[in-house]
Amino acid sequence: MIRRLLHSPRRAAMALAAIVPIGAIGIWGLMDQQRSLPVSAPAPLAPPTAPMQVYHLGHSLVGAxxxxxxxxxxxAGHSYNMQRGSGTSLRAHWDETEEILDFEQVNAxxxxRAPRAAIASGDYDAVILTEMVELRDAIRYFDGAKFLHLWAELTRNSNAETRLYLYETWHRLDDPAGWLTRIDRDLDxxxxGQLMAKDARAGADHPIYLIPGGQVLGAVVRAAEAGQLAGVTHREQLFARxxxxxxxxxxxxxxxxxxxAMAHYAVLYHRSPEGLPHQVTLSDGTPFAAFNSAEAAAExxxxxxxxxxxxPHTGLSPAAPAGAQPTKVAS
Structure with missing residues (x-):
C-alpha cells in the first residue's frame, strides 16, 4: 500500500488526512499554500535605451x-495601442467569438488595434496584460493562468525582445475582506502565485514582470491617511464619482x-517619477492639475x-537611477 501511495501524491495526502487529525498537520492548508506560492523574481532588466511602443490589453482599470x-x-517617441472592455477577462480577449462588454464605446x-494581430506583428517593445477582478473568479472560472500563458507565448513567439508585464490591479473598496487587506494578501x-505560476514554469527564459498598481495605490492611501502626503488625505480622492x-x-x-500612470512609467523606463509634470491633459484634452505644485507632487x-x-518582480535593479530624465533615443 505504501508503494502505491508513493506513486500518487494526491492519494497519499488523502490517506494521510484520513488517519491524522487536520489540526495536527494542517495538510489541506499546506497544499493550498503550496499552490499559492509566489513565483521567484526574475533577473533584473536593463533600462530601455529608446522610447517604447507599448500594447495594453485589459479592462476599465487600464482605462483611457x-x-x-x-x-x-x-x-516624444512613446506610442501605444490597446484593447479594453468592461470587466474583460484575458480569455474573452483571446476568444474572438466572445462578446466584450462596452467594446464599441471604448475601442476606436x-x-x-486587434490584440492577436497586433502582438503577432512583433511591433511592440512591451506588452502589458492584466486580468479581470474578482481575480479568484478569473483564475477559477475563466482559466486566467492558462490565458495569461497563451498571451505571453504569442508575444514571445512574435518578438524575442518584447518585454512582458502583468499589471496588478485591486478589488473594490467595499470588499468584505477589506480593501487594503486584499492588496496585501493577493499579491503573493x-x-x-496562482495566476503567474503556469507561465513562470514554461517561460523562465523570457519571464513576465510586474507593474504593481495595487501595491502603489495601497502605499499612497496608507501614507495619505497618515497625513504624510501633501494634497492627498484620503482614499476617496483616488476614485471616481x-x-x-x-x-x-x-x-x-x-x-x-x-x-x-507614474507607476507604469517607473517600471517601464526604470526611472523615478520624481520631477514629472504635475499638470497633464486628460484623454479628452481637458487640462488636469494632479497637485497644486511640483513640490506637493514630489512626495x-x-x-x-x-x-x-x-x-524585485518589477525587473528594476536596486541601483536604478533616481530622478526623471529624458529618455535617450538609441543611435
Missing part, C-alpha cells in the same frame, strides 16, 4: 487615462490614474519609486 498620461510622461482606431497568493455623486468603488479618478512621486524598486 493611464496610457494617455504615460505617453505624456515618456515624451487608431489607438485600438493570487497575482504572483458616479453620476449621482456617490463614490465609484473601483474605478480611478484622474488623480488615481495619474498615480498608476507622492518619491513614494511610488520606493514601492516599485523594493519589489
Amino acid at each position: 487615462e493611464v496610457p494617455h498620461m504615460l505617453q505624456q510622461f515618456a515624451g 482606431a487608431p489607438i485600438w 497568493a493570487l497575482w504572483l 458616479n453620476e449621482d455623486g456617490s463614490l465609484d468603488q473601483i474605478h480611478l479618478s484622474p488623480l488615481g490614474a495619474y498615480v498608476i 507622492t512621486q518619491a513614494l511610488i519609486w520606493q514601492v516599485v524598486t523594493r519589489i
Whole structure:
C-alpha cells in the first residue's frame, strides 16, 4: 500500500488526512499554500535605451487615462495601442467569438488595434496584460493562468525582445475582506502565485514582470491617511464619482490614474517619477492639475519609486537611477 501511495501524491495526502487529525498537520492548508506560492523574481532588466511602443490589453482599470498620461510622461517617441472592455477577462480577449462588454464605446482606431494581430506583428517593445477582478473568479472560472500563458507565448513567439508585464490591479473598496487587506494578501497568493505560476514554469527564459498598481495605490492611501502626503488625505480622492455623486468603488479618478500612470512609467523606463509634470491633459484634452505644485507632487512621486524598486518582480535593479530624465533615443 505504501508503494502505491508513493506513486500518487494526491492519494497519499488523502490517506494521510484520513488517519491524522487536520489540526495536527494542517495538510489541506499546506497544499493550498503550496499552490499559492509566489513565483521567484526574475533577473533584473536593463533600462530601455529608446522610447517604447507599448500594447495594453485589459479592462476599465487600464482605462483611457493611464496610457494617455504615460505617453505624456515618456515624451516624444512613446506610442501605444490597446484593447479594453468592461470587466474583460484575458480569455474573452483571446476568444474572438466572445462578446466584450462596452467594446464599441471604448475601442476606436487608431489607438485600438486587434490584440492577436497586433502582438503577432512583433511591433511592440512591451506588452502589458492584466486580468479581470474578482481575480479568484478569473483564475477559477475563466482559466486566467492558462490565458495569461497563451498571451505571453504569442508575444514571445512574435518578438524575442518584447518585454512582458502583468499589471496588478485591486478589488473594490467595499470588499468584505477589506480593501487594503486584499492588496496585501493577493499579491503573493493570487497575482504572483496562482495566476503567474503556469507561465513562470514554461517561460523562465523570457519571464513576465510586474507593474504593481495595487501595491502603489495601497502605499499612497496608507501614507495619505497618515497625513504624510501633501494634497492627498484620503482614499476617496483616488476614485471616481458616479453620476449621482456617490463614490465609484473601483474605478480611478484622474488623480488615481495619474498615480498608476507614474507607476507604469517607473517600471517601464526604470526611472523615478520624481520631477514629472504635475499638470497633464486628460484623454479628452481637458487640462488636469494632479497637485497644486511640483513640490506637493514630489512626495507622492518619491513614494511610488520606493514601492516599485523594493519589489524585485518589477525587473528594476536596486541601483536604478533616481530622478526623471529624458529618455535617450538609441543611435
